[in-house]
Amino acid sequence: MARNSTSEFKAVILAGGSGERFWPLSTPERPKQFLKVFGGESLIRQAVSRLKGLVEPENVFVVTSKSLLKATKRELPELPSANIVGEPMRRDTGAAIALSVGLCGGGTMGVFSSDQLVGDVKGFQAAVKKAVAVAAKQDKIVTLGIKPSAPSTAFGYVDPKTGRFVEKPDLAKAKAYLKKGFLWNAGMFIGRVDTFRSAFAAHAPDLLPLCGGVKMNRLSATYEPLPKISFDFAVMEALSREGGVDVVPGDFGWDDVGGYLAFDRYYPHDADGNVVDGDCTVVESSGSICVSKGPRVAVLGASDLVVVATKDAVLVVPKSKAGELKKIVAKG
């Protein structure tokens, strides 16, 4: 039976995550993709749901870490159990995507994240369909370039005219990139499986063995010697320099939910500009984010502060340092 290009399309959702940016709501045992604080359902559940109609469940793969395998399968019961694979150790996105190539085997594939938000699912699906069509007829990897909402220094950029990638800029450069029409590199890549395989062969031969498919009982031995390197750095940057990258622009309310400041984007504010979620009393404070999933929290006279409590742990950090949680999580 003939299948159209979309039905041959396979999707891989990368679901590693160390649980640092939303500590203590998220932890290494329950990282960001399991958070249910944005949009009601967990982020990974939303990542799978937004592929509905675009990819058959049997063509959706999830690459997570071995320690999260059980929790991930529990969260995504509609996927075939064998489609959810646990990496034995962290080797960054280079290895995870090479492993994905092996899982997909053939056809066209797309790589997505498990811990991002998309406001406009129809727009997302339209962009992916377009990228699949573009990728199917040429030997290039297509990246979804997100229309920037601000000159962010948190993302790498891609020039949609040339497919050239540039690293996370400082603010001045970011502003210049916006003027030039550069787009955010959101880490969503679409291409023919053989195109991915060739790209690994050319630019990251260390990782090529994974692209051929690995028996699960051999995974530890295969992973152990692999370099820790991102797919962007290992493959895409080199590929973009030689014209092997195409860009499909997207403007579908993409948000990487980078950290606690996301609460300011998705939660209502009180009269003093505070976000208050859970059993919190916030008095004589403004611009603070106070979240409790456990004990009662009282904040008095403390502005622009992030206070988050669970029954196990409490975080107190000024908004200006909310991106530096690594410093305390590492000490725990």
Next chain:
Amino acid sequence: MARNSTSEFKAVILAGGSGERFWPLSTPERPKQFLKVFGGESLIRQAVSRLKGLVEPENVFVVTSKSLLKATKRELPELPSANIVGEPMRRDTGAAIALSVGLCGGGTMGVFSSDQLVGDVKGFQAAVKKAVAVAAKQDKIVTLGIKPSAPSTAFGYVDPKTGRFVEKPDLAKAKAYLKKGFLWNAGMFIGRVDTFRSAFAAHAPDLLPLCGGVKMNRLSATYEPLPKISFDFAVMEALSREGGVDVVPGDFGWDDVGGYLAFDRYYPHDADGNVVDGDCTVVESSGSICVSKGPRVAVLGASDLVVVATKDAVLVVPKSKAGELKKIVAKG
């Protein structure tokens, strides 16, 4: 058998307290006097212990609230159960001391607090003995005037030359009072029981019925109509205007442990001047007080902040507002 003046001496410890200033370590159900964070033992336990050798246990009375009666008896098993009395409702120190007069019946009595610290117990006992001697031979109430360690605006003052009280001053006045040799009014009053009774008769006749002794089963009915008024305001100020007050100075490391800033006085500091007690990680912060009796607490980049966590509640407040906890406890 003849008894000397000290053995006739009776002590009353006032142990009300609303648990606001140390919320959430203290609560209405477990107010400040039960705190064990200063000096190992609870403050009320310390208040009783420092009378040892000065007053026989059968002459030590405790006036607390009805709701705290059980907990107070449990904390002070060496006192006769009948000596610990629970007020049916809060009517401030006026009623509590009038009730104490009734409990003591005769002889000489001293009124003390259950939630203060004394560094030098020998010095305290010497001052009390002197006050008892002074009070025994005249019809005056003796107040222990504490030598100020700073021009505090948190206490009323007393002029040791005249026995005149002055209310809590502003900083400029407080400085002037220190120059004049005024002492802190610490709420410790010593006098003959009949002197106290006469003072109530003259200045607070509403409260006089309590001074005659009330049957415990009538306490609620007696308390209900009483005014909420402090002993200082109801009796001592008027008494001091007519020369009925004498002052015995004391310098024995008295501390009313007013609130969380007391942690700075009794706990060691880390290299950045933070007090860290319990399972706390404090990073890139200085001058903060972080206390946990429950969950792990992480403070990143937040200075001069008080963060206190129990399993039930979390407090976040700048030191500058640590005296204003009423604002949040009331909202709980």
